[in-house]
Amino acid sequence: MSKLFPKSANKLPLQIVIYVGVLAGIATAGVTYYMTPKYTRVGYAPVQPVPFSHAQHVQEVGLDCRYCHSNVDKSGHSNVPAAQTCMNCHGTIKPNSPALAVVRESFEKNTPVPWVWIHKTPDFAFFNHAIHVNRGISCVECHGPVNQMETVTHMQPLSMAFCLDCHRDPAPRLRAPGDVYNLDSRTLADQGRADEAQNYIHDWKLMPPQSCSGCHR
């Protein structure tokens, strides 16, 4: 009887098992690397309808974050400024700049400026801005150094793991209350004032929720 299979076919089952193992490893690595917000969202810097430079308005003009995002310390939602906020100054400064045409139109017609939304949490996660900034968590922790950005870029994954890292141990991320809106400031821990951070945790009764219902309602 002629040989239907060569002798090397005896090794094939083992080789296939090994190859499937290798393939599973590659797939796991690929999913871990590519299917999380660290890849899908970090680095997102859409072209906005108005070429607004945070760097210029914060570092050169010296505006506080709250001049435009005026509800961040009062409300769960940090507002995108109304066109009127822009017109407070740009009604007089560069009133005819073509870059601001969209803002002027929005102001006159009472329609929104079609800003592109960058930092999104899923609708089942309820993030409250006020409680974070009023308890020593600076804008920079989630949004990155916005004060240096010409174009706003997504810097942190904002995934559940990202939230929980800090909720489990907020001390290294705390800033003194006066430093929250100073995005160049360093955390208390980085300044060697870790004791103070511990005091804030005690005095403010900081107990960031780690239970599901803390963020998911």
Next chain:
Amino acid sequence: MRNVYLITAFVCVAVVSLLGLRGTRFTAPPLDVFPEWAFPSMEFQPRPKPQGASRFFADGQADRRPVQHTVARGMLRDDDHLFLGRDSAGEFARGFPAAITVDPEFLQHGRERYAIYCAPCHSEVGDGNGITKRYGMGATPSYHDERLRTMPEGEIYNTITNGKNTMMPYADKLAPAERWAVVAYVRALQRAQMGKPADVTDAAARQTLGLP
């Protein structure tokens, strides 16, 4: 078998070349790796969100104003002095409303709000030489003249609330109590510019300033 591994390696290199590395800047809308049609979740809920759009309301906004001629519970603004800066005769009121207690904490709050919302034009000391002047903002009045020193508190409150000339209203940024805190701080700034050597009572401070 060797060929299979070569093909696998080639596919890996191709995928990495196509997808790139983490943290690279990009402008296209982010990839949704768990799209709703394949993985139904509650990631996108049809509820109205702050500053969101609405297909239900004619003006397209999810944020609603109170229905005309209605007042939400606890939102009745019946104190004209506190909410309009006017007295019972309808004139701009002098002094602070009864509901407001001006204390150091209140002034400190006013100072913080002033630094955020007013100082860009009016400057930290209230002389009208804020940073915006350098960029072409027209004449911003100084607080330190007779007209503004004698202006009723209610009128300053009204200016913050409704704006004046090229100054836009700041009612959307400052709640009524915060506006009064700013008024109090403006008064403090005005008083500071009127300081005299006799006002310094602290012995150490007098020495620093070289006062006898």
